[in-house]
Amino acid sequence: MANLNLRSTQERTYQAIVVxxxxxxxxxxxxxxxxGVKTLMIERGPDVTHLxxxxxxxxxxxxxxxxxxxxxxxxxxxxxxxxxxxxxxDAMHFFVKDAEHPYVQEKPFDWIRGYQVGGKSLMWAxxxxxxxxxxxxGPARDGFAVDWPIRYKDIEKWYSxxxxxxxxxxxxxxxxxxPDGEFLPGYDLNVVEKYFAETMKKEYGGExxxxxxxxxxxHGSAEAFTAQGxxxxxxxxxxxxxxxxxxxxxxxxxxxxxxxxxGNLTIRPDAVVHSVIYDEAKGKATGVRIIDRLTKEVEEFYxxxxxxxxxxxxxxxxxxxxxxxxFPNGLGNDSGVLGKYVAFHNYRARVSGEYEGHAExxxxxxxxxxxxxxRFRNVYKQETDFLRGYAAGFSAGRGHGxxxxxxxxxxxxxxxxxxxxxxxxxGSHMMGETLPKDSNYVALDGSLxxxxxxxxxxxxxxxxxNDEKMVKDYLEQxxxxxxxxxxxxxxxxxxxxxxxxDIHEMGGVRMGKDPxxxxxxxNHQLHAVPNVYVTDGSSMTSTSxxxxxxxxxxxxxxxxxxxxxxxxxx
Amino acid sequence: xxxxxxxxxIALISGGLALIPxxxxxxxxxxxxxxxxxxxxxxxxxxxxxxxxIIPAGEIKGALDLAVPDxxxxxxxxxxxxxxxxxxxxxxxxxxxYAEKTAGKKFADLSSKExxxxxxxxxxLTGDENPEGTVLAQVGYFLSSTKRFTIQGYMVSEYIQxxxxxxxxxxxxxxxxxLISDLQKPRVxx
Numbered sequence: 001m002a003n004l005n006l007r008s009t010q011e012r013t014y015q016a017i018v019v020x021x022x023x024x025x026x027x028x029x030x031x032x033x034x035x036g037v038k039t040l041m042i043e044r045g046p047d048v049t050h051l052x053x054x055x056x057x058x059x060x061x062x063x064x065x066x067x068x069x070x071x072x073x074x075x076x077x078x079x080x081x082x083x084x085x086x087x088x089x090d091a092m093h094f095f096v097k098d099a100e101h102p103y104v105q106e107k108p109f110d111w112i113r114g115y116q117v118g119g120k121s122l123m124w125a126x127x128x129x130x131x132x133x134x135x136x137x138g139p140a141r142d143g144f145a146v147d148w149p150i151r152y153k154d155i156e157k158w159y160s161x162x163x164x165x166x167x168x169x170x171x172x173x174x175x176x177x178x179p180d181g182e183f184l185p186g187y188d189l190n191v192v193e194k195y196f197a198e199t200m201k202k203e204y205g206g207e208x209x210x211x212x213x214x215x216x217x218x219h220g221s222a223e224a225f226t227a228q229g230x231x232x233x234x235x236x237x238x239x240x241x242x243x244x245x246x247x248x249x250x251x252x253x254x255x256x257x258x259x260x261x262x263g264n265l266t267i268r269p270d271a272v273v274h275s276v277i278y279d280e281a282k283g284k285a286t287g288v289r290i291i292d293r294l295t296k297e298v299e300e301f302y303x304x305x306x307x308x309x310x311x312x313x314x315x316x317x318x319x320x321x322x323x324x325x326x327f328p329n330g331l332g333n334d335s336g337v338l339g340k341y342v343a344f345h346n347y348r349a350r351v352s353g354e355y356e357g358h359a360e361x362x363x364x365x366x367x368x369x370x371x372x373x374x375r376f377r378n379v380y381k382q383e384t385d386f387l388r389g390y391a392a393g394f395s396a397g398r399g400h401g402x403x404x405x406x407x408x409x410x411x412x413x414x415x416x417x418x419x420x421x422x423x424x425x426x427g428s429h430m431m432g433e434t435l436p437k438d439s440n441y442v443a444l445d446g447s448l449x450x451x452x453x454x455x456x457x458x459x460x461x462x463x464x465x466n467d468e469k470m471v472k473d474y475l476e477q478x479x480x481x482x483x484x485x486x487x488x489x490x491x492x493x494x495x496x497x498x499x500x501x502d503i504h505e506m507g508g509v510r511m512g513k514d515p516x517x518x519x520x521x522x523n524h525q526l527h528a529v530p531n532v533y534v535t536d537g538s539s540m541t542s543t544s545x546x547x548x549x550x551x552x553x554x555x556x557x558x559x560x561x562x563x564x565x566x567x568x569x570x
Numbered sequence: 571x572x573x574x575x576x577x578x579x580i581a582l583i584s585g586g587l588a589l590i591p592x593x594x595x596x597x598x599x600x601x602x603x604x605x606x607x608x609x610x611x612x613x614x615x616x617x618x619x620x621x622x623x624i625i626p627a628g629e630i631k632g633a634l635d636l637a638v639p640d641x642x643x644x645x646x647x648x649x650x651x652x653x654x655x656x657x658x659x660x661x662x663x664x665x666x667x668y669a670e671k672t673a674g675k676k677f678a679d680l681s682s683k684e685x686x687x688x689x690x691x692x693x694x695l696t697g698d699e700n701p702e703g704t705v706l707a708q709v710g711y712f713l714s715s716t717k718r719f720t721i722q723g724y725m726v727s728e729y730i731q732x733x734x735x736x737x738x739x740x741x742x743x744x745x746x747x748x749l750i751s752d753l754q755k756p757r758v759x760x
Contacts, residue, residue: 058739060728060731060732060737060739061726061731061737062726062727062728062731063728065644065648066644066645066648066649067722067726069645069649070649071648071649072648072649072650072651072652073648187744188744188746189746190744190746190747191746191747193746194746234739234740235740235741235742235743235744236739236740236741237741238739360749360750360751361747361748361749361750362748362750362753363744363745363746363747363748364741364742364744364745364748365741365742365743365744365745366741366742366744367744404721406690407623407624407625407686407689407690407693407717408623408624408625408626408682408686409626409628409760411624411625411721412625412626412628412632412760413758413759413760415625415721415724415725415760416630416734416735416758416759416760417755417757417758419755421750
């Protein structure tokens with residue numbers, strides 16, 4: 001491999017390096033830059049500049065040759081990524097194709113990845129629910145994984161900090177397990193969703209809530225966001241293409257341009273991180289070794305502080321590949337837990353139905369979110385035969401379209417005047433907490449390497465008995481709730497989908513109080529290498545039942561401020 | 571039913587095509603644009619005639635004016651599994667004889683009304699396990715796929731979505747309780 005350390009060491013030295021430009025990496029970079037830190041942000045994929053690199057954002061449906069559908073050829077070549085709901089003709093250029101970056105599935109795992117500046121923040125589902133102490137205290141109370149070294153009070157102000165900047169729409173619902181935040185006006189539930197919410201309140205003594213899910217969209221006044229160059233969400237529901245209004249939060253529309261404006265940020269795209277460099281004499285990490293994605297040339301970059309936010313599994317891979325005399329099993333891995341206790345969210349089960357009521361109503365316009373059931377199982381005490389619980393999505397929509405019977409002029413007129421209304425359709429999906437365990441792990445493969453000579457990642461994750469019981473309970477409970485609401489034609493399904501398709505993989509570099517059983521301390525630093533911070537999904541000790549991205553953002557902001565405070569002490 | 575019997579039945583239903591399946595192709599070039607399908611210009615013209623019956627031109631344009639036949643073939647070529655492509659093309663191949671046998675005339679010689687009647691009948695075909703049934707099922711599959719793609723290609727066309735029922739990239743603020751009786755839309759006359 002050619003070594004291209006031709007430029008002087010000084011030119012390649014920054015105050016901080018952030019690996020990864022996705023939701024957590026770019027938040028770390030933005031905070032560091034705001035605090036005056038000269039920061040290098042490294043991204044393995046190509047650059048995606050806001051507005052400029054959204055090739056499909058304003059395309060009309062007829063402009064897609066297959067009207068959005070995937071071709072058989074693409075599906076055959078991409079059995080994994082084709083399963084992702086957002087991998088369609090309009091946004092497939094933002095997803096990693098199967099053949100490009102192979103990995104080893106010791107057990108089936110659908111790894112959904114976005115390798116570009118902005119990472120998956122471009123195509124994420126934008127759901128931002130806060131975690132609560134029912135989540136942070138979970139492992140200690142229920143005796144799994146290890147205790148989180150932090151509690152809600154440690155992270156509360158950072159949630160507020162990131163919500164105000166990212167823009168979060170929602171209502172103050174006053175639910176203990178789903179703390180309220182800094183909200184822009186929320187999106188109303190529709191008439192049937194409201195009916196269902198009221199019915200649940202009555203039927204379950206106020207213990208089961210259906211709310212409008214909080215989402216990272218600018219709604220109501222956009223005034224606070226003009227400095228970022230962002231405007232209100234226009235309800236296009238084409239977010240996965242990149243938004244020309246900056247209506248939803250992404251690294252590309254928000255944190256990255258903001259950080260660039262400070263003059264403190266340098267972005268190095270097309271740089272595949274090989275490993276973190278550990279200096280045995282200094283007893284700390286001094287930089288990262290990268291391989292240029294295109295030229296394959298090796299280069300090193302140096303900094304006092306490093307943030308490894310390469311996305312959950314890739315952060316594991318980088319640390320596992322960062323070996324030295326001091327750390328033969330991966331950086332900071334004295335405990336041997338690196339790569340272990342990975343977990344995910346269980347999205348297997350769905351329930352659907354119909355509702356004949358409210359037949360005089362329909363909906364109009366668009367909205368970027370839908371209904372949400374915060375966890376109601378085992379919240380205050382253990383009450384089922386499985387640990388933890390699940391949140392659930394819930395939405396109702398009115399089937400509205402043309403009558404497509406027959407052919408000829410009658411069909412044509414029906415198509416052009418779509419005034420036939422079916423019943424309301426209602427649907428729900430589960431998002432179950434899975435328990436991190438020793439037997440679910442990622443590791444480097446002993447022989448297979450990628451295009452850059454880096455060992456491929458081997459993934460071994462599976463469901464367990466707790467998950468099976470939870471699927472069963474969700475299906476029973478949701479069926480019961482749909483029945484109580486008078487919904488009909490109730491159908492249940494269990495997709496048995498492999499882990500990974502939830503795109504909520506977490507852990508492997510978990511936080512904890514004890515260096516013997518965890519990788520990171522309460523400040524998101526590697527116990528053994530405190531100038532290395534990790535605040536992406538890999539740092540999660542447990543998975544909760546909330547979408548995790550907001551928590552990564554809050555962790556990244558919190559850790560960046562900690563790093564700067566530490567450097568000032570010296 | 572023995573095999574010979576079965577073959578004769580297919581031959582009756584499909585006009586001999588089942589026994590000499592390539593005879594049609596030897597006379598005419600296969601259209602190269604649809605590389606996974608063995609479609610001739612004559613068959614594409616037949617497909618066009620069928621889509622024209624499904625959504626005819628009137629006060630506003632019909633399927634034929636909007637290159638819908640080409641859209642149908644692109645979708646079948648690119649988005650169908652090989653198995654479904656074979657079903658579709660077998661149905662397309664068998665259709666002329668099905669038409670003649672059922673309506674007593676070549677499809678092209680039927681009146682608009684007769685074409686509609688024949689297509690409605692054909693769309694309802696589900697077939698069964700025996701050989702004739704298989705061919706009928708292929709005809710039914712071909713027609714229902716053609717109808718589905720005709721509707722999609724027509725409705726999601728530039729003409730409809732810009733001139734007739736403009737598609738909005740900005741659908742407006744959500745209203746979760748709209749009274750259907752308050753919705754007054756001008757009727758579009760096809």
